[in-house]
Amino acid sequence: MDKYEYFRGLPEVGIVPRAPHAGPLLRHVYEQEHGRGGFSGKVAHTYHLYPPTNWLPGETRVLDGFAPAWESPLQPIGGTHLLLSVAPAEPARDLYRGMARIVANATAAMNVTAPAAPMDYFFEHHSATMVFFVHEGRGTLETTFGPIEYKKGDFLIVPKGIAHRFELGAGRHYYWMYESFAGDPEKAESPSTGRFITHSESDYRYPRSLDTRNEAGRFDIVSKVGDVYTRRVHPTHPFDVVGWRGDYLPYRFAVEDVRPLVADRSHVPPSGHTVFTLPGCYLCVFTVRSVEKEGMWLPFFHRNFDYLETLGYHFGDFFSGGGVVGPGMVTLHPVGLPHGPKPRAIEKWLDGKAGAVHNEVAVMADFANPTRVSAFALGLRRADYMDTWSGYTTEPRFTWRADRLDEIRRAAERLTDARDTLTPPEGD
Ligand SMILES: [Fe+2]
Numbered sequence: 001m002d003k004y005e006y007f008r009g010l011p012e013v014g015i016v017p018r019a020p021h022a023g024p025l026l027r028h029v030y031e032q033e034h035g036r037g038g039f040s041g042k043v044a045h046t047y048h049l050y051p052p053t054n055w056l057p058g059e060t061r062v063l064d065g066f067a068p069a070w071e072s073p074l075q076p077i078g079g080t081h082l083l084l085s086v087a088p089a090e091p092a093r094d095l096y097r098g099m100a101r102i103v104a105n106a107t108a109a110m111n112v113t114a115p116a117a118p119m120d121y122f123f124e125h126h127s128a129t130m131v132f133f134v135h136e137g138r139g140t141l142e143t144t145f146g147p148i149e150y151k152k153g154d155f156l157i158v159p160k161g162i163a164h165r166f167e168l169g170a171g172r173h174y175y176w177m178y179e180s181f182a183g184d185p186e187k188a189e190s191p192s193t194g195r196f197i198t199h200s201e202s203d204y205r206y207p208r209s210l211d212t213r214n215e216a217g218r219f220d221i222v223s224k225v226g227d228v229y230t231r232r233v234h235p236t237h238p239f240d241v242v243g244w245r246g247d248y249l250p251y252r253f254a255v256e257d258v259r260p261l262v263a264d265r266s267h268v269p270p271s272g273h274t275v276f277t278l279p280g281c282y283l284c285v286f287t288v289r290s291v292e293k294e295g296m297w298l299p300f301f302h303r304n305f306d307y308l309e310t311l312g313y314h315f316g317d318f319f320s321g322g323g324v325v326g327p328g329m330v331t332l333h334p335v336g337l338p339h340g341p342k343p344r345a346i347e348k349w350l351d352g353k354a355g356a357v358h359n360e361v362a363v364m365a366d367f368a369n370p371t372r373v374s375a376f377a378l379g380l381r382r383a384d385y386m387d388t389w390s391g392y393t394t395e396p397r398f399t400w401r402a403d404r405l406d407e408i409r410r411a412a413e414r415l416t417d418a419r420d421t422l423t424p425p426e427g428d
Helices: 343-350 385-389 404-414
Strands: 012-014 030-035 043-048 074-076 082-084 100-104 108-113 122-125 129-136 139-143 148-150 154-158 164-168 174-180 216-225 228-236 241-246 251-254 274-278 281-286 307-316 330-333 360-368 372-374
Touching: 074 100, 100 307, 100 330, 108 360, 129 274, 129 307, 139 154, 148 154, 148 251, 174 281
Parallel strands: 122 216
Antiparallel strands: 012 241, 030 043, 043 241, 074 372, 082 330, 100 108, 100 372, 108 174, 122 164, 129 154, 129 174, 139 148, 139 164, 154 251, 216 228, 274 281, 281 360, 307 330, 307 360
């Protein structure tokens, strides 16, 4: 025994050899490497009771029609803003069999699932790292590295290729799932605000409790590569892991741990709320935060020329939703098409009626152009969403007036030298 305790430079749990590929223990357990970047990137080693390739001969099959809506055909979205209703739960479909694509580009995709049946298999996504957002539901994500308990408002990151299974708790379940095909999501941070805005890596929860299964039986593992789903069957439980070491791991991140950047005197742009960047996509959280006191507290009218914007509404007042958006709905704002505050929201701003708090939580994922929308998503579209801006064509304060130009010229003259007033404290 050493006199003092130490921690090692790589996380490890349970029974592991002295180092990867080294030490006498390797003659007793089976080491498996989970490697990214052609074995030169992130890596984790798991130590198994049985060889990980002990699949039963003659049992491997390609599964036709396993998750049909996940492969829903894609088409260009065109010049229309879309609001998608909540996807219906399908009682017969489990989490992956009921997975449905919403949008995708070459390197990332957004999906939704409303599972109502248990998973009777383990799953490995061989083409993407997955980021789940739990809009509704609770349960346990069982993984090779140990279980992770989750609840409403949690992100779950499941790295590419990791065997796992969702054990659903009681109640309704509704998850958005973002796929990253070309790299893992990285924590977003700005050079000028540092490592702890908008969250800290210490907020991530990696599994630490191993639940080693020394069980015999028939254990199905379904893998996905592109649109091909393959089942193989093992005679021992895939979670026969006695220990692991590495930094290629699943983890949980709670939306409550997002501590947003706020500004009293200017509107923070959406990119200021980014939590993860991934190739071809950035993922932001708009969370409960104070309203800008002097600056514009609404989103400005804007066009995003390089990204299609998706916004999943979790809970709140949704001041940007124009009165038709409810929890669980998703909006799609395509490349180039102007959008921004709905008439009622901008009236509040113009009339100086700001609240104290933006009481909302929403998850935005913006996808680099070209991004396409699925037939499944188009089946959920609400016909009336483009009309939520219609107040701009009917309400007198927004519509044509002969004296409008003169009015603006007079206002500009009056405000030429206007700026924020800073009042030093007494005595300075
Ligand atoms: Fe936008």
